[in-house]
Amino acid sequence: MSASIRTSLALAALSLVAILAALWLGPVPIGDPFAADDATHTIVWDIRLPRALTAWFAGAALGLAGAALQGLLRNPLADAGVLGLSGFAALGAVIAFAFGFAALAPVMSVVFALAAAALVTTLGWASRGPASLVLIGVGLSSFAGGLIALALNLAPNPGALADLVNWTLGSVEGRSMEHVALAAMLLVAGAALIFTAARGLQALTLGEEAAAAIGANLPRTRTLVVLGAAACTGGAPAVAGVIGFVGIAAPHLVRALAGHDPARLLLPSALVGGALLVCADIVVRALPTDSELKLGVAAALIGGPIFALIAARLASKGGDA
């Protein structure tokens, strides 16, 4: 059994344990989550299960997109945020909130993530190296950030402003099975595209020119991965708001176990991303704060320092991953 499969099995088990723990743990103590009384049933199956599954699917989507984009850009610090996909996904939802169509927020974030993906691939089509793709992404990201700030600035009333702020903080509170279905659907679509490009990601280990010389169709690989990542990153904020760092952190957490082959990292990164976000959400619910700590805030508090440590470690190795 390969290291990647062993790691994936272990992480799938971890995900399952985390989800079961999320059913059992929470502000209302529950003895047996499988008890038949109405209250337990409502709390466990109607509140906690959709919440845990939403967190898992969002985390898995972010982890998978991060691993795929790091492979595509050959950059251990890449993720959907760097390419501007997350920024645009967030912008799409913010526009929906700002114009009073909150129900359309999920659709808008997916559409905007896809638009950003199309923009990045079109603008970056002629570019040779991954650096220009990143630069285009950084530009798009700042632009999206500016427009989000503008929407907050011009919010018509305090209620809309609160909606916007809450959403940008990221949360899986009060999610339903419709959210779960949406996140699952987009994850499956994104994963189908990304796994089709897995061999191309392996070839890119040699750099773009040599990858093409061994027979890899790089425009196809690039398009599949960016579209797949767009489906994943559009899906995650659609159901969970803005959650950073899972995409960057997940691949790094599994490299030591599953190896560095970018194709073999995809599945473990998705599984660890899902498990991470479920665990983070358990922590969020367990902390006795007056108003519940937002999941995006917790993810950034944990992820920020990890990101800085990764960058510092890479710098001390001379930038070599």
Place this chain on the structure above:
Amino acid sequence: MNAVLSLDNVCANLRATRALDGVSLNVQPGEIIALLGPNGAGKTSLIRAALGLIAVEGAIKLGGAAPQNLTVRDRALRAAYLPQRPQAIWPVSVEALVALGRFAHGAAPDRLAAVDQAAVDAAIAACGLEGLRHRRMDEISGGEKARAHLARTLAQHAPLLLLDEPTAGLDPAQSLGVADVLQSLAASGGAVVFSTHDIALAVGAAHRVILMKSGRVIASGAPVEALTPAALQMAYGRKARLERIGDEFAVIFER
């Protein structure tokens, strides 16, 4: 016999400079051709042109077809390419890197069919990497990395190898080892075009040399005949001569 590569009066511009200027060349199966010349002479451009990586005027045929009309896969089945500074961006194992040479044959490094595994094993053996196959690319020396990348091109099983300075950074013994690998490949019908600054190695290993300067071929043919003092001086701007020592040749540049 059909040429594995032919260039007919090929010209190319790279930014403002003439990178290739009327280059013609025919490579037959079983031939080793060394590209010589100072930095900027056009050696790398010639190799990249052969792969269709730069736009050219004039006709290029790679295995009988124009390279820019080939799919990337068909190109990979006709020529294996070793860039000047080969990269292993992720520290995969030596074996996984070599297995990438089987890409055009439809293999993924972690799922090799028997024929792919045999090609990988043979390439690893040819480059003396048996003891290193499970080591990571960031754990081995520069010479070992160079051999791993060479093994990757061998595993590709293309009728033509295009190698851009395959011995750069290698010690003399390792360079000779690479020459041995190329010669045994040629003996079994493979063709090799490689660029190098190691003139003595080219004289010892190649059937023909192409001496270039400013994008033009200034001498070509059997090494000892082509590399006259006049040709060497024209290429490198210094007085130089080949000196026979027993069966071997040395290149002496005058100070």
